[in-house]
Amino acid sequence: MSFLEVDDLHVTFSTEDGVVRAVDGLSFGLEQGRTLGIVGESGSGKSVTSLAVMGLHRSARVNINGRILLDGQELVGASPEAVRRLRGRRMAMIFQDPLTSLHPFYTVGRQIDEAYKVHHPKAGRHEARTRTVEMLRRVGIPQPDRRANDYPHQFSGGMRQRAMIAMALVNDPDLLIADEPTTALDVTVQAQILDLIRDLQQEFGSAVMIITHDLGVVAELADDVLVMYAGKSAETGPAESVFNRPQHPYTWGLLSSVPRMDRERQERLVPITGQPPSLIRVPEGCPFHPRCPYAKLNGTRSFDEVPKLRETGEPGHLVACHLEAEVRARVFREEVRPRL
Numbered sequence: 536m537s538f539l540e541v542d543d544l545h546v547t548f549s550t551e552d553g554v555v556r557a558v559d560g561l562s563f564g565l566e567q568g569r570t571l572g573i574v575g576e577s578g579s580g581k582s583v584t585s586l587a588v589m590g591l592h593r594s595a596r597v598n599i600n601g602r603i604l605l606d607g608q609e610l611v612g613a614s615p616e617a618v619r620r621l622r623g624r625r626m627a628m629i630f631q632d633p634l635t636s637l638h639p640f641y642t643v644g645r646q647i648d649e650a651y652k653v654h655h656p657k658a659g660r661h662e663a664r665t666r667t668v669e670m671l672r673r674v675g676i677p678q679p680d681r682r683a684n685d686y687p688h689q690f691s692g693g694m695r696q697r698a699m700i701a702m703a704l705v706n707d708p709d710l711l712i713a714d715e716p717t718t719a720l721d722v723t724v725q726a727q728i729l730d731l732i733r734d735l736q737q738e739f740g741s742a743v744m745i746i747t748h749d750l751g752v753v754a755e756l757a758d759d760v761l762v763m764y765a766g767k768s769a770e771t772g773p774a775e776s777v778f779n780r781p782q783h784p785y786t787w788g789l790l791s792s793v794p795r796m797d798r799e800r801q802e803r804l805v806p807i808t809g810q811p812p813s814l815i816r817v818p819e820g821c822p823f824h825p826r827c828p829y830a831k832l833n834g835t836r837s838f839d840e841v842p843k844l845r846e847t848g849e850p851g852h853l854v855a856c857h858l859e860a861e862v863r864a865r866v867f868r869e870e871v872r873p874r875l
Contacts, residue, residue, distance in 0.1 A: 536607065537564030538742050539588070539710055544611075544655035546583050546592065546766075553815040557583040559766035561601075565759075567709060568735065569742040572774065574756030574789065575628060578811050581746045582631075585712045587611075588744075589628050590618035601750040605710065626710040631718055633695035637687040647671070647702045650730045650819050652707050670701040674731060687722035693724035700731065707739055714746040729755050754778060761852075762786050765812050765822035768834025768844060772852030782854035782863055783845050784827045787871045805874055821857060829866060833857045 546558040558580045565571045573581045586592055586605055590610060603610040605626060610618060630636040636644060647670065648663040658827060662684070671679035674697040687695055695699070696716065703711060717725040733756060736743050745756055753760055753774065760777040762770040762785065770783040781787055788807035809826035812818055821837045824830040828838040836857040844853040848860065856863065 536604070538567045538606055539565040539744075540602070540603075540604040541584070542602040544584065544587060544603065545599070546580075546587050547598045548594075549596040550815070550825065555814045556766055556817060557814055558587065558816070561763070561766065561768055563761050563768065563771060565710075565742045565744060567742045568740050569758045570745060570756050571759045571761060572745045572747065572753035573761045573763060574747060575769075576748060576764035576811050579763040580814075581748075581763055582714055583766075584763075585714055585744065585746050588614070588710075588712065589622060618656065620654075623704050623708065625652055625708055626712070627706070629699050629703050629709040629711070629713040629716050630631075631715040633692075633699040634687060636699060637695060639687055642684050642686055643690065643698045644668075644671075644685075647683070647698070647705055650702050651705045652664075667701075668706060668726070670705050671698065673735070674698070674704075675700070675727070682710070692720055693727065696720065696724075696728055697731065698846065699746070699785045700735070704735060704741075709741055710744070711736070711741045712744045712746065715748075717747075717749070717752060719827070722846055725752075732756065737747060752788060756869070762789070765817050765824065766814060768853075768855060769823065770852075770854045770856075771844070772847070772849065776849050776852045780847075780852075781867070781871075782852070783856050784829055784858075785823050787872075788826075788866070791871065791874050821855075829858060829862075830864055833859070 543556050544561045546559060548555040553826045561584060562810060571584050572722065575581055587599055592599060599611055601611060605621065609784050637643065644664065644667050648666040651663045651666050653659050667683055670800065671683060676682050676694060676697055690698060720728065729752065745752060747753060757774045760774045760781065761768055764785050769785045770777060777786065781790060791805040794804060807826060812822055818825055820839050821842050824837040842855040842857050844855045847854050
């Protein structure tokens with residue numbers, strides 16, 4: 536069993552317009568010391584999955600079914616207090632927007648102090664501040680003993696993100712979830728943040744889950760990749776296999792729409808046609824079929840039958856697609872690879 540095991544996870548939201556199936560039967564595992572990149576367009580269920588793992592869906596309108604095991608401990612159905620004891624100590628999260636995640640009325644140092652003292656109630660003020668300054672130094676904040684007394688608005692965007700990473704790691708968690716950790720940062724700072732996450736993972740040995748729509752981030756950090764579409768897993772496997780031998784038409788579309796700097800491109804980038812589906816009215820059959828140019832190559836199966844994840848022939852590489860392996864190989868060789 537993996538350190539983090541998600542099995543047949545369903546997350547639904549009740550709204551006035553109907554039931555939103557944000558996550559629909561998702562399963563994956565993550566080992567300690569490895570990084571999983573979860574990718575997909577906005578609305579594919581990535582962030583909802585991470586919030587479910589962290590136990591942050593507490594509205595009466597949210598319904599969660601399935602299993603989430605953290606080192607063998609069941610999180611779905613656990614009491615809020617039990618999950619709260621794990622949050623910060625055994626699992627932590629870096630949120631997408633550090634400016635709204637940090638309280639504007641308290642200094643950065645005080646907020647990290649509190650995150651430490653929640654799980655170390657016997658720690659005194661001096662011990663907590665020493666730990667805070669140490670973590671700020673580790674994440675590259677200059678003059679950490681002085682900057683700990685600054686407020687969030689006095690930090691740059693990159694420094695706020697570093698402070699959020701320091702807060703997430705102050706209790707040495709076993710699982711770190713980063714939700715779009717480089718959004719709204721310039722390219723140079725993005726690279727620094729990614730290097731920081733990689734270095735800290737090697738130091739702490741944490742399992743890391745990166746939630747992003749940026750395939751460049753995934754290529755930089757991830758050992759394994761999970762491609763989500765309409766709340767489901769479209770394709771999953773080792774990063775090297777998914778990037779070099781992708782099997783799902785949606786993955787082909789994501790890769791075709793990314794600019795490459797290592798080769799000369801002779802034609803324009805190819806966007807994925809259409810729009811992501813409504814999660815209230817997900818299409819019958821394969822949820823990607825309204826946008827898939829190859830949906831008619833297997834009769835009516837794409838329109839009538841939901842595809843299940845199946846082996847591709849490479850260890851750990853699974854795809855949910857009705858196209859036969861020979862057809863996928865031919866299409867990829869003749870149509871997709873030339874434009875990647």
